[in-house]
Amino acid sequence: EVQLVESGGGLVKPGGSLRLSCAASGFTFSSYSMNWVRQAPGKGLEWVSSISSSSSYIYYADSVKGRFTISRDNAKNSLYLQMNSLRAEDTAVYYCASDGDYSPFDYWGQGTLVTVSS
Amino acid sequence: DIQMTQSPSTLSASVGDRVTITCRASQSISSWLAWYQQKPGKAPKLLIYKASSLESGVPSRFSGSGSGTEFTLTISSLQPDDFATYYCQQYNSYPCAFGQGTKVEIK
Numbered sequence: 001e002v003q004l005v006e007s008g009g010g011l012v013k014p015g016g017s018l019r020l021s022c023a024a025s026g027f028t029f030s031s032y033s034m035n036w037v038r039q040a041p042g043k044g045l046e047w048v049s050s051i052s053s054s055s056s057y058i059y060y061a062d063s064v065k066g067r068f069t070i071s072r073d074n075a076k077n078s079l080y081l082q083m084n085s086l087r088a089e090d091t092a093v094y095y096c097a098s099d100g101d102y103s104p105f106d107y108w109g110q111g112t113l114v115t116v117s118s
Numbered sequence: 119d120i121q122m123t124q125s126p127s128t129l130s131a132s133v134g135d136r137v138t139i140t141c142r143a144s145q146s147i148s149s150w151l152a153w154y155q156q157k158p159g160k161a162p163k164l165l166i167y168k169a170s171s172l173e174s175g176v177p178s179r180f181s182g183s184g185s186g187t188e189f190t191l192t193i194s195s196l197q198p199d200d201f202a203t204y205y206c207q208q209y210n211s212y213p214c215a216f217g218q219g220t221k222v223e224i225k
Contacts (some may be wrong), residue, residue: 016151037162041222043217043218044160044205044217044218045154045216045219046216047207047213047214047215047216050212050214052155059212059213061213062119062200062213095162100164100167102167102168102171103152103164103167103168103173104152104164104165104167104207104209105152105154105162105164105172105207106167106173106212108161108162108163109161110161111161
């Protein structure tokens with residue numbers, strides 16, 4: 001059974017940093033691209049970042065470029081999102097999602113809440 | 119960047135109704151479009167990929183069509199479990215944008 005479990009969310013002050021993790025199991029993690037998607041309270045889905053299976057290709061939304069860094073450790077079946085210079089508008093539930101063989105974002109974690117507030 | 123626009127934003131329907139949601143891309147995305155269902159407090163669930171391919175395990179009452187810039191998600195006979203918010207997403211190019219969502223409510 002495929003499982004994606006996010007962790008690392010919490011309350012942080014504006015300008016602070018946080019590192020999210022996503023532990024994957026039940027599939028060959030090293031073969032698939034991975035993604036972060038966020039959802040602000042009461043709002044829609046916003047794509048944040050994607051990383052290819054071997055980390056060769058990395059993409060960011062303009063809203064986080066230069067502040068967030070996506071990475072992965074295939075030996076540990078883990079995906080990460082380092083978030084720096086956090087702003088109030090970064091407050092959201094952050095989901096990790098895996099690509100499928102032919103489809104995008106076919107498995108999702110349960111999400112982790114990040115709250116940026118003083 | 120490609121923008122995705124869904125309509126309507128909210129849809130009121132009854133059990134058994136045929137429901138159609140439209141998604142428009144600001145430029146051609148071929149068939150690189152996915153549809154997701156999200157219920158309150160839950161992660162999104164992939165329903166349709168490549169515009170019309172049904173994800174494994176998804177009921178056949180869900181179908182997708184379209185190519186280029188115009189796409190539709192159809193629920194042939196709305197069931198109680200289908201009341202949720204639906205999102206389209208283009209994955210033709212980065213940034214892979216989502217539509218703003220369509221909430222399907224009970225009439």
